[in-house]
Amino acid sequence: MTGRTWVRLDNASNIFLAARTDADPKVFRLSAETDHEVDPELLQLALDETYEQYPLYHAVLRRGVFWYYLQDSDLRSRITGEELHTCAPIYRADRRNLLFRVTHHLRRINLEVFHALSDGTGALWFLSDLVTAYHRLRYPEDQPPQAGKARPGCPGGADATTVDREPVGSDPARELTGDSFAEYFRRDAAPAALTVVDAGQSTVAGSPPPDAGRGSLHGATASAPAPQPGRGGQRQPRVYHVRGTRTPDHRTRAVELTLPVQDVLALARAQGVSLTMYLTALFFDSIHRSSAGMGRHRTMAASVPVNLRQFFPSTSARNFFATVRVEHTYGRGADGVGEIARSLEAQFRPKATPEALEAKLRRFIRFERTPVLRVLPRPLKDVALGLVNRVNNRSLTVAISNMGRVSLPEPAETHVSRMFLHVSAARPQFCVVSHAGLLTVSFSSPYTETGHIREFARALSGHGVDVGVAAVRVTEAELAEVEHAEAAP
Numbered sequence: 232m233t234g235r236t237w238v239r240l241d242n243a244s245n246i247f248l249a250a251r252t253d254a255d256p257k258v259f260r261l262s263a264e265t266d267h268e269v270d271p272e273l274l275q276l277a278l279d280e281t282y283e284q285y286p287l288y289h290a291v292l293r294r295g296v297f298w299y300y301l302q303d304s305d306l307r308s309r310i311t312g313e314e315l316h317t318c319a320p321i322y323r324a325d326r327r328n329l330l331f332r333v334t335h336h337l338r339r340i341n342l343e344v345f346h347a348l349s350d351g352t353g354a355l356w357f358l359s360d361l362v363t364a365y366h367r368l369r370y371p372e373d374q375p376p377q378a379g380k381a382r383p384g385c386p387g388g389a390d391a392t393t394v395d396r397e398p399v400g401s402d403p404a405r406e407l408t409g410d411s412f413a414e415y416f417r418r419d420a421a422p423a424a425l426t427v428v429d430a431g432q433s434t435v436a437g438s439p440p441p442d443a444g445r446g447s448l449h450g451a452t453a454s455a456p457a458p459q460p461g462r463g464g465q466r467q468p469r470v471y472h473v474r475g476t477r478t479p480d481h482r483t484r485a486v487e488l489t490l491p492v493q494d495v496l497a498l499a500r501a502q503g504v505s506l507t508m509y510l511t512a513l514f515f516d517s518i519h520r521s522s523a524g525m526g527r528h529r530t531m532a533a534s535v536p537v538n539l540r541q542f543f544p545s546t547s548a549r550n551f552f553a554t555v556r557v558e559h560t561y562g563r564g565a566d567g568v569g570e571i572a573r574s575l576e577a578q579f580r581p582k583a584t585p586e587a588l589e590a591k592l593r594r595f596i597r598f599e600r601t602p603v604l605r606v607l608p609r610p611l612k613d614v615a616l617g618l619v620n621r622v623n624n625r626s627l628t629v630a631i632s633n634m635g636r637v638s639l640p641e642p643a644e645t646h647v648s649r650m651f652l653h654v655s656a657a658r659p660q661f662c663v664v665s666h667a668g669l670l671t672v673s674f675s676s677p678y679t680e681t682g683h684i685r686e687f688a689r690a691l692s693g694h695g696v697d698v699g700v701a702a703v704r705v706t707e708a709e710l711a712e713v714e715h716a717e718a719a720p
Contacts, residue, residue, distance in 0.1 A: 237303070239299075240301065241411075243551075244299070244346075244549070245299065245599075245612070248292075249612070249619075250617060250620040253481045254677045256655050257347065257655060258318040258319065258343055258346065258655050259343070259351065259655070260317055260651070261652055262650065264650070265338050265366075269340055271310060271312075271335060275310050276368055278310055278361060282307075285360075285548070286407045287549065295609060304329070306328070308329055310333045310335060311332070313336035317343075330344065331343060331357075340362055346550070349549060350549070350551060351632060352538055352552075367642065373641065411543065411545040411551040413596075415545075448536070469527075469528050469530070470530045470627065470628050471530060471531050472628060475678025481677070483653065483705075484677070485674065485703040486673070486681060488687070489649060489700075489701075492668055494696045494697070498694055501569075506663075507631065508557075508575045510633075511631055512559075512571035512575055513572075514631065515559055516566075516686075517690065518629070521683045521685070529563075530559070531628040533558070533629050535555045535557060536552045536555075542588065555582045568690070624658070628659075629659050631663075634664040635664075635665065638666075647666065649667070650665075651671050657677065660676070661674045672687075
């Protein structure tokens with residue numbers, strides 16, 4: 232390690248390592264769709280430029296006796312065509328490799344990241360810089376007047392805007408060493424200044440605290456060591472779990488919906504709730520309609536990540552999020568989408584305050600730093616954290632993530648239409664991104680069935696929303712169709 236910078240993983244990253252499986256390798260993909268077919272040579276030049284600005288993305292993952300750590304490397308990143316399925320594994324314990332990849336396919340530029348390296352916000356910063364650098368090379372005549380670069384920042388939800396940042400070369404987000412969890416929530420850390428970062432929010436009536444849904448993309452247990460008791464100290468009811476036929480080679484089933492963002496926002500506003508809670512309620516309803524009966528377990532629960540940067544100022548691109556759990560039990564009152572959404576909103580708001588999040592995270596870090604756990608060898612820590620994750624999974628039906636409204640610096644803003652977010656998934660999940668007036672809702676699942684997605688699209692179409700659908704082929708029969716089409720003259 233001589234001459235190399237190294238840093239221990241934060242608490243969230245350790246759980247991603249312990250929880251990864253063949254079906255869910257804890258990889259997520261952010262994509263930007265341009266108005267032309269991507270030029271690989273220019274994209275490589277843009278990647279070289281962006282890569283130099285992000286020492287964090289130079290890191291490789293190493294294993295010690297008691298912990299994992301990130302270590303600086305001299306490896307270089309090379310772009311490739313899209314040769315693997317979406318969210319294919321990145322980290323291999325027997326290889327010394329970078330923890331991200333950049334690919335391209337037709338008009339899309341894809342960034343895939345192992346979640347132990349960075350969260351959704353940090354990855355969005357990298358992709359924004361990459362896409363902007365690419366379009367500066369592609370359209371040199373479209374250069375705007377020299378100005379400070381803008382970064383997609385703290386705000387989330389479809390009403391979010393961007394946040395200005397420091398000029399290149401002075402941005403702590405690119406550093407390898409920053410751990411905001413330790414800075415704010417360790418026992419010896421001073422109490423945080425509990426203020427919401429002014430990010431130019433444009434909120435809707437009844438919206439939750441900003442940035443609900445951005446941060447963790449897998450619903451990992453990054454905010455508590457185990458599920459919390461239900462209301463009144465009672466044990467939480469057992470939740471409904473979606474079952475299905477697993478994809479043959481563990482690849483993620485991904486289905487993309489494209490919608491006019493204003494039309495969907497109007498539906499949320501009509502119910503007096505945020506876009507995130509409205510879509511979560513619609514997801515519950517879609518699963519309920521497609522399940523052909525939920526059996527004895529009538530409760531659905533969702534994990535909603537919250538970007539902590541909006542409450543606890545940080546420019547770290549490493550993981551810095553917490554999760555909030557919301558639920559609905561069918562048959563105990565009104566079960567319409569609007570009623571469910573308002574109930575979820577009422578649960579989410581008090582749990583997503585800075586005070587509640589700080590208290591929860593301090594408890595979790597105290598648990599993580601107990602003397603017994605600290606002296607456990609790393610393999611035993613993996614077992615313990617894996618058990619925590621499995622207990623957490625039993626308390627969830629689905630996970631969601633809303634990256635919010637993304638604005639890119641020019642000339643990228645003009646030439647990028649849709650943006651997408653995919654995740655590998657241990658359970659059905661959807662991810663939301665808004666750009667250029669278009670909302671993309673990407674469903675991912677370890678199962679081949681798509682009945683709940685069909686119900687989701689039908690419900691929106693029934694409200695007059697124009698829905699575009701695209702699906703990734705995953706079954707043997709679907710893949711055979713692709714091979715046959717490619718072989719045809």
